Amino acid sequence: MFPLIGYNKPAYRIYQYLWIGLDWLYPPRCAGCDTPGSRWCQRCENRTQVISYSVCTICGREVSEPGLCVHCAKRPLNFTYLRSWANFEGPVRSAIHRLKYRNDISLGETFSRPLIRLIDYFKINFDLVVPVPLAKKRLQERGYNQASLLAYPISLAFDSKFSSQALIKIKETSTQVGLSLNQRLENVRNAFEAKVFLVENKKVLLVDDVCTSGATLDECAKTLKQVGASEVSALTLARANFEMEKSN
Numbered sequence: 628m629f630p631l632i633g634y635n636k637p638a639y640r641i642y643q644y645l646w647i648g649l650d651w652l653y654p655p656r657c658a659g660c661d662t663p664g665s666r667w668c669q670r671c672e673n674r675t676q677v678i679s680y681s682v683c684t685i686c687g688r689e690v691s692e693p694g695l696c697v698h699c700a701k702r703p704l705n706f707t708y709l710r711s712w713a714n715f716e717g718p719v720r721s722a723i724h725r726l727k728y729r730n731d732i733s734l735g736e737t738f739s740r741p742l743i744r745l746i747d748y749f750k751i752n753f754d755l756v757v758p759v760p761l762a763k764k765r766l767q768e769r770g771y772n773q774a775s776l777l778a779y780p781i782s783l784a785f786d787s788k789f790s791s792q793a794l795i796k797i798k799e800t801s802t803q804v805g806l807s808l809n810q811r812l813e814n815v816r817n818a819f820e821a822k823v824f825l826v827e828n829k830k831v832l833l834v835d836d837v838c839t840s841g842a843t844l845d846e847c848a849k850t851l852k853q854v855g856a857s858e859v860s861a862l863t864l865a866r867a868n869f870e871m872e873k874s875n
């Protein structure tokens with residue numbers, strides 16, 4: 628279980644204690660292994676493949692030398708930083724599945740904590756937190772957006788604005804699984820719409836649960852910048868393996 632975060636923001640403390648109170652009423656089970664007792668156990672924490680801090684300045688892929696990875700040197704992206712906490716496998720994969728499909732909404736608070744630490748470590752600057760949106764139909768089916776659950780506590784911890792309306796998804800897209808990078812970029816093209824009055828001159832932090840090729844985040848960042856966002860950074864809980872070379 629991640630330690631509580633001692634940021635001095637009252638709203639954030641209250642939010643954390645609210646969830647701790649709910650844990651007391653409804654004892655949680657570990658999101659990674661289903662052991663009763665906590666939302667995330669030490670054993671799963673130890674098994675998590677946390678991504679090292681030696682990463683490409685832009686996309687956050689692990690690199691051996693500081694600077695840009697080969698892909699970002701070739702193809703500029705629309706966000707300034709993309710950082711992810713862990714590889715999308717083992718207990719982290721189970722936890723995200725649970726957050727997404729099993730209504731285990733307390734996990735948003737749990738897993739916002741490693742994201743808050745990443746922001747601190749990389750000194751990511753923002754004044755508006757925006758979750759990567761779901762299309763309307765998907766949101767209605769699920770009842771909530773898992774990215775919002777991760778993003779909202781971040782806004783409280785840093786005393787910044789949160790908006791789930793600044794960016795909306797206007798096109799149903801088919802699954803990105805099995806698509807090449809170019810097909811992925813095509814699939815999400817013009818899928819989002821951003822609101823000028825919420826976004827203009829803002830430094831936006833985009834939040835999502837998983838990133839694979841980064842195509843969705845890049846399209847979101849592009850859309851935000853088109854309506855005047857001054858800068859866009861992105862954070863995801865996990866990063867799934869994606870072979871850039873093979874898929875081009």
Ligand SMILES: [Zn+2]
Binds near residue numbers: 659661667670671718
């Ligand atoms: Zn566990």
Ligand SMILES: [Zn+2]
Binds near residue numbers: 684685687700
């Ligand atoms: Zn890169």
